[in-house]
Amino acid sequence: MAISTPLDKFARLAALKPACKVAPRDTTLRPTDDTDLVGRLLGAGVARNDFGEHLAIRNWYSTPEFCQPSESALDLLSRVTGPAASKAAHSAGRLFPHYRDESAALRTRAALENPEKWLFLDTETTGLSGGTGTYAFLVGLAWWDAGGLQVEQLFLRDFSEEISLLYELSLRIAERPVLITFNGKTFDWPLLQSRFTMTRKIAVPKLAAHLDLLHPARALWKLRLNSVRLVELERHVLNPDRLGWHREDDIASSQIPQFYFDYLRGGRPDPLTGVAKHNAMDLRGLAALYGKIDGLLDERENNLTGTSPLDLFGLSRFMNRRGEKHRAHSLCTRALDAGLTSTFRRQATTELAMMSKNRGDWAAAVSLWKELACNPRDGIAACEQLAMYYERRGKDCAQALEYANLGLAKAGQAKWLCREPFAAGRMEQWEQKFRRRLERLRNRMNLRKSAGRLPLPDSTRATGSPER
């Protein structure tokens, strides 16, 4: 994305200013007392502020190594996706694109510019249901430092320490107002916002940007892994041997609330060391995941050798949704060349055909559709596309008729084969569409016969909006 608009300049200037003027403060920790069993076990120190005290655990890790974010990755990650984005892509070149989304994206992009302002965050909570009765008893923070990762974990020895912990957190966020999380947009951050609100003393800290890696991860790896939990990603996407940690004796996250409740009620605090370790690994995994995603999205790095074909396809879809049509097209081609299993091959071919169509590469699109239409179990949509193509572009009514007939037959067959009522309903709709099309085509052919050499109209205005 070329950086040139005035709006963008303002956003960049805003991001350069410190988000909040923070006086240099004393962040030294007091060693824990001998009686503080949990503090000793966790290797924590006691942090103190005006609102009381809580525990803090600090560690520096050499892995993952600092990853200098690439321009193109940041561009892509800050871009808005979804229907708004595709619309925005459509209206590219028009005078006023979707101003609000665009400006939000630009602000995010500008804030992301400086990795020193990044704060990785992951919380451990007393439940997953959300709402005002769920507490974050361990707030894990991490930031790039000295080429590695500095991790600081804030821990509640009891609920009475919550305000002090939240105050510390608000200061940390003021120093580094760009939040990087995994599923934090829907879980961690709303939960923390709720906790801040409930103090009635500490305002909810303002974020300059919030990047949730769950969304790109889902787009990139959902196809291959089904589950995109962080642990799965570590195992199958990152290189487990090179991570620098391993999860052999990791606890199950479902046990975490109970461990904490047991500790609160006077049980042994030992399992909490596992929780803290788990949280630290999640933070490091999160930072490592950023590096991986950055590498994939970086446009300078064309070296995607060794990337699995499915990941290439995922990447292509990711690019496509963010309006990077060109890269999406070439990635999709590469994925198909590298070989996909039949289901994904069909999907990829369908998408590639649509991309070719949108680029105006009709020859390529037609050959892909024909390939799809050959498939005896599928290809209904491809038949429609072909019928449309021959009717309007190819000016070959006979061919259009042939493909419409083929589509109708396929839909009819699928209707009888499928057992699910909804799918049958969909097939019914397909059949109706094809019938209408056939009727129109026949009428037109009859008209042409009767009127001698009356030319066909350029496009069928009767159908209204362009069909896709």
Add this chain to the structure above:
Amino acid sequence: MAESLAVRFAKPAPLDQERRSSTLARVNQVLDGFAARDHAGEMLTAVRHYPAREAQWAAFPEWIHKDLQAAYTRKGIRQLYSHQAAAAEAVHAGKNVVIVTPTASGKTLCYNLPVLDAILGDGDTRALYLFPTKALAQDQLAELHDLNQRLENRLGVFTYDGDTPSDARKAIREKSHIVLTNPDMLHTGILPHHTRWTRLFENLKYIVLDELHTYRGVFGSHLCNVLRRLQRIAKFYGSTPQFICCSATIANPGELASKLIENDVEVLVANGAPAAEKTFVFYNPPVVNRALGIRRSYINESSRVAQEFLKHDLQTMVFANSRLHTELMLTYLQQANPQIPGKPETIRGYRGGYLPTERREIERGLRDGKIRGVVTTSAMELGIDVGSLDAVVMAGYPGTIAATWQRAGRAGRRSGSSCAVLVASSAPLDQFIVRHPDYFFGNTPEHAFIQPDNFEVLINHLKCAAFELPIGPTEQFGEVDVRDLCARLAEAGYLHLAGENYHWTHESYPADTISLRSVTSDNFIIIDITGKPLVIGEVDFVSALTTVHEKAIYIHGGQQYHVEHLDFKERKAYVKQVDVDYYTDAIRYTQVRVLEIANTERRGPERVSQEYGQECPSMFRTSLRHWRSHGDVLVRSQVVGFKKIKFLTNENIGAGQLEMPENEMHTTSYWITLERALLESLPYSISERQSGMFGLLYALESVATFLLMCDGRDLGTAIGERPPAPGAETEELTPMRMEEAIGANAKEFFEPNLYLFDAYPGGIGFSEPLFRAHELLVEKTRELIQACPCEAGCPSCVGPAGDLAPKAKEAALAILDRLCG
């Protein structure tokens, strides 16, 4: 409502006057027709005429925002009814108020006026409107939108319920001045997420509770606790909201309101709205079998009555008490009034389950007169605007006097003459009402009661409260020791004491596990396995035992299902569709043990033997006395079998045995103890006496449900020997046998206790009111049985004759004579 207000000031056009006189004539024609058929003089038990009443006007208060007054003026409202002005003044003065008004008296204006005024004065003001159903909220939304448009859309007015799209929710939370919702949404969706509603809670000034009388019994007890939580959250955000409540006519609106909001309430009962001329008729279907007390089907009779009105071109609304009956009567009336080809159908059905667009279309059709008749359930009872109708026919007593008046209020909302007919079924309550018209037309005796401190209810809401905000050391929550309860919850692992506050320490989301409409959340899923398995509904645990036991006929949506299998452990009932002419009635064997007597009193006259006069030694005094008591009891019940009962005739056509698990419940009860001397003074055999007691209890239950405005299922009954002392060991609960339960006269009672207990764990507050109303209860029960024309008992008084000994009715009356003294 909007429409009725709009036309209020229009001069009656000559045409309209003509129409009015002609409706009067036609209504009279129909009534004369009924009277002509009533040879024995038994059918029309009451015909009451209510003359038209003039409106009492008052000016808009001075302080009302000019724009708001202008908006109302543009709607056609230039002055207020006196009660509307009084309500606005009371709210403006900062009081909590409850406004008691009949249907169609402009009650929404009573709360909209002061609330909108406050919002226009200060744009930060927020208000929360609570309606018992989603449909009512939608209806009020339409009314408020209309006003808002006249105010240039300065207000944010939104409904927030389960149907609200999630992408709209955030905007609603921020921008809405008035949030229209229901108690269930408040309980599960708003309070546990109060941090998202900061704007609302910081500025919450008004809470409107419409249809207050619906918040009674279990629902009311829950709502009271939800309001406790709401007020707690409001306090946290620094606001103290004021309550505006609206209620239909019940005996104790002020008591109910102040118990719900736990604060003082000003009661406004005066009504300044005009009323049209109206005739109210009680119609008792003719008796076809006097011995068995069987009358002609009230469904057919209702259709017939409605058809009379329709024939005279009077727009008619028919109310049924179930969906099945709606469909039956609809079919009948549509056959009698076939659709004219090319014209829309003139008779329509309207009930829950119809699509919103269809409903709107019917409402419109009723307003512009294209639809001549509509058959409906309670769906149309509460404030939905359909304009005025000429006649209302009620098939069966709606259950409460308040609801009956609301349904009757559907006729004659505007000018003109109208008629309401109540067609009685053979249920005891119906028969009691139509045979005692003075009772109905006199002062309303119906009381709404709640018991917010029911342990089960309270403890669950206390959990929710702790989830929402840690519980501090000085907090109040009902009339209980909060600290002690918290300590117990902490022991059970729900709470944890940190510093001085109790915090929620459980993974669950407590509001999800509590339904406001029942005491326990344990329920059974009903699965239709006729074709592909399909979940068709659910029943709560207590009713499941009696409604979905194996071989039961379960009726859902007018369709009968046979229960094939009850999976007790998995809480599932598997049913198959059937079409049979009977229903099943579970035989429940119930034993009650008194745990603690809260209050007891010996009553009745002491008869002194003639020989001795006043100096009679106590040993020769014959005491025909009884006791009234209430207190805590342990109820052990078991469904041991079931009866098959034929539709319409209520004949017993078979029975079956069941083995169901026992159910123990700690609850509260009211009971009457009959002393031995009283029993022995009865000139009947032992089995007749026993039967008499069961018959008496049957009738007592009917009258009690009527006095308490509760459902028949809310009360349980049992007879047991009076224990020597409460909780004594000798009083053992014996194993149960079906024969005993059916016969109910296997053993003789010497000093029986007749129990009427709350059918919910912990009790929901019926016992103490029943204890207080003892005399009234006994007296009304005597009236009910006395007035019943059957010979030896029927379903309308002491129960079907076949189930009881021959002289049961006599014996029951004899006992009642002695109880009344």
